[in-house]
Amino acid sequence: MNAHRVTDDELHAYVDGQLAPERRLVVERWLADDPEAARRAEDYRAQAAFLHEIFDPVLREPASDPVHDLTEKLRGRIAGNDNAPSWHAKPWVRMAAAVMLVVAGAGGGWLGRGAVNNSPAVQQRQSLATFAEEASQAHRFYTSDERFQVELGADNQDELNSWLSKRVGREVFGPDLGKVGYRLIGGRSLPTDLGAGAQYMYINDQNKRITLFVGAPQAGNPSKFSFTQNGDVATFYWVEGSLAYALAGRLSKEELLGIAEAVYNDVKAGPPRRDPPPQQDQQNQPQEQQQNGVQPVSDTQKPKDS
Amino acid sequence: MSKFGVELEVHIASLRRYARALLRNNRADAEDLVQEALTRAVARSDTFKAGTNLRAWLFTILHNVHVNQVRSKAARPDEVDVDAVESKLVSPARQEERVELREMMRAVDELPEEQRKVLLLVALEGLKYEEVAEMLGVPIGTVMSRLSRAREAVRAKLSNEGSVTLRRVK
Structure with missing residues (x-):
C-alpha cells in the first residue's frame, strides 16, 4: 500500500503536467484505486478549463495601442538589431501564436517545458499526448469564433489537401465523413509539438463542429486509439502509417468514437484519387520546394536534380 | 529571429x-x-x-x-463591488455556461490574493512551480501549499453552490 502512496504535491503536479514521468504511472494507479483522489484531480482540471474559458478570449482581443507600441520597442531592444520582418504581424501568425499560448497554458505545454531527460519511448508517448492536447486546445480555439475557423475553405479540396500536405511535409488529406453526417468545411496549418500540423474542420446539419488534427511524428510507431478529455472537448488520437491523428469535438466519448472509426477507415483506404493523375502534380511542386528548402517525405516528388 | x-x-x-x-x-x-x-x-x-x-x-x-x-x-x-465585478464579466461564451463560469469567477475572486496569484500562474498560465516560487520570492513548498489551499477552497465553493456540477457524470 505504501509503495503506492502518492503525496498531495504529486497529485497537483499530475494535474499540471509537471510530474516526473517515472511517477506518472504510480499516480495513475493510485487514482484508479482512490475515487476521492480521482475526483479531486478531475475537479482541479475542470477549474483550469473554466479559467481558460473565462480568460482565453483576452488572447483574441487586440492589445491597446501603447501596449502594442511597447511590444515593438521591446522586440527591438531585446533582439538587438533584429528588424523583425513584418510576417509576425500577419493575422494567422498571431492566431498561431495565440494557439501556442493556449497550449502552453494547458498542462505545461511545450513553450514552458523544462529540460527533462526521458527515454525515447516515454518521449514518444508524451509528445503524442501533447499533440492530442494541442488538438483539443486548437479545437476549442478555432471553433470559438466563426470568423477565423478555417484558413482555406474546402471548395477546392485538392487545393486544400496539397497546400496542407506541403505544410506538413507529408501527404495528408481530409477524409470523407459523409457516412457519419459530417462535411468538410476547410482547414488550416498550425505549429505543433511535432512540427507543422494540419487541422481539418467538419460540420454536421446541427452546426456541430469537429476537427481532425494531423501531424508528422518523428517515429511513426502505430498506436491504438487513445482518449483524452479536456474540459468539454473530447479527443481520440492515434498513429497510423507516418502520421499522427487527433479527432476533437464537444461530443460524448461514444459519439466521437464512431466518427474516429470512420476517419480511421477512410484514411486507411487512402487519399481520394481525382482526375489529374499524380504526374501532373509533380510538375507543379519543384519550384515551391526549392523556395522552402524543405524536403517532404511525401511520395509525390522525384529526384530531379540528381 | x-x-x-x-x-x-x-x-x-x-x-x-x-x-x-x-x-x-x-x-x-x-x-x-x-x-x-x-x-x-x-x-x-x-x-x-x-x-x-x-x-x-x-x-x-x-x-x-x-x-x-x-x-x-x-x-x-x-x-470591490461584487456586482460591478460581475457586470464586467464580458466573455461568457454561451448561455448555459454563464452560471458555472460566474461561480468560478466569484470563487477565484474571493481567494486571498497570495493564493489567487499562484492558482492563476499555474492553472491558467502554465508556469512551472519553480518559476512561480522564484517570481514570488517564496520557497517552492509555499507555492505548493498555496496552490493546494486555493484549489480546495474553489472546489468547496463550487460544490456548495449546488447549481454547479463539476463533471461528475458516471
Missing part, C-alpha cells in the same frame, strides 16, 4: 491574460498594468540575458509592478 518574434508576442498575450484575471476582469486596469510592466521592461532590457527564460523575466517584472501599485494604493483602499 522569427521564432523570437512569435515568442514575445505569445508571452505578452499571456501577460495580458494574467493581468486581466489578476485584476478581476477589469480591462482598463489590466492594460494599464501590462503597459507599466512593459515600460519598465523596455527600460531594463539590458538586464535580460539572451537565451534565458523571457517569459519568467516578463512575469517577474509585472509582478513587481503590481506589488508596488498595491502598496501605493494601500493608503486609500477602495472596496
Whole structure:
C-alpha cells in the first residue's frame, strides 16, 4: 500500500503536467484505486478549463495601442538589431501564436517545458499526448469564433489537401465523413509539438463542429486509439502509417468514437484519387520546394536534380 | 529571429491574460498594468540575458509592478463591488455556461490574493512551480501549499453552490 502512496504535491503536479514521468504511472494507479483522489484531480482540471474559458478570449482581443507600441520597442531592444520582418504581424501568425499560448497554458505545454531527460519511448508517448492536447486546445480555439475557423475553405479540396500536405511535409488529406453526417468545411496549418500540423474542420446539419488534427511524428510507431478529455472537448488520437491523428469535438466519448472509426477507415483506404493523375502534380511542386528548402517525405516528388 | 518574434508576442498575450484575471476582469486596469510592466521592461532590457527564460523575466517584472501599485494604493483602499465585478464579466461564451463560469469567477475572486496569484500562474498560465516560487520570492513548498489551499477552497465553493456540477457524470 505504501509503495503506492502518492503525496498531495504529486497529485497537483499530475494535474499540471509537471510530474516526473517515472511517477506518472504510480499516480495513475493510485487514482484508479482512490475515487476521492480521482475526483479531486478531475475537479482541479475542470477549474483550469473554466479559467481558460473565462480568460482565453483576452488572447483574441487586440492589445491597446501603447501596449502594442511597447511590444515593438521591446522586440527591438531585446533582439538587438533584429528588424523583425513584418510576417509576425500577419493575422494567422498571431492566431498561431495565440494557439501556442493556449497550449502552453494547458498542462505545461511545450513553450514552458523544462529540460527533462526521458527515454525515447516515454518521449514518444508524451509528445503524442501533447499533440492530442494541442488538438483539443486548437479545437476549442478555432471553433470559438466563426470568423477565423478555417484558413482555406474546402471548395477546392485538392487545393486544400496539397497546400496542407506541403505544410506538413507529408501527404495528408481530409477524409470523407459523409457516412457519419459530417462535411468538410476547410482547414488550416498550425505549429505543433511535432512540427507543422494540419487541422481539418467538419460540420454536421446541427452546426456541430469537429476537427481532425494531423501531424508528422518523428517515429511513426502505430498506436491504438487513445482518449483524452479536456474540459468539454473530447479527443481520440492515434498513429497510423507516418502520421499522427487527433479527432476533437464537444461530443460524448461514444459519439466521437464512431466518427474516429470512420476517419480511421477512410484514411486507411487512402487519399481520394481525382482526375489529374499524380504526374501532373509533380510538375507543379519543384519550384515551391526549392523556395522552402524543405524536403517532404511525401511520395509525390522525384529526384530531379540528381 | 522569427521564432523570437512569435515568442514575445505569445508571452505578452499571456501577460495580458494574467493581468486581466489578476485584476478581476477589469480591462482598463489590466492594460494599464501590462503597459507599466512593459515600460519598465523596455527600460531594463539590458538586464535580460539572451537565451534565458523571457517569459519568467516578463512575469517577474509585472509582478513587481503590481506589488508596488498595491502598496501605493494601500493608503486609500477602495472596496470591490461584487456586482460591478460581475457586470464586467464580458466573455461568457454561451448561455448555459454563464452560471458555472460566474461561480468560478466569484470563487477565484474571493481567494486571498497570495493564493489567487499562484492558482492563476499555474492553472491558467502554465508556469512551472519553480518559476512561480522564484517570481514570488517564496520557497517552492509555499507555492505548493498555496496552490493546494486555493484549489480546495474553489472546489468547496463550487460544490456548495449546488447549481454547479463539476463533471461528475458516471
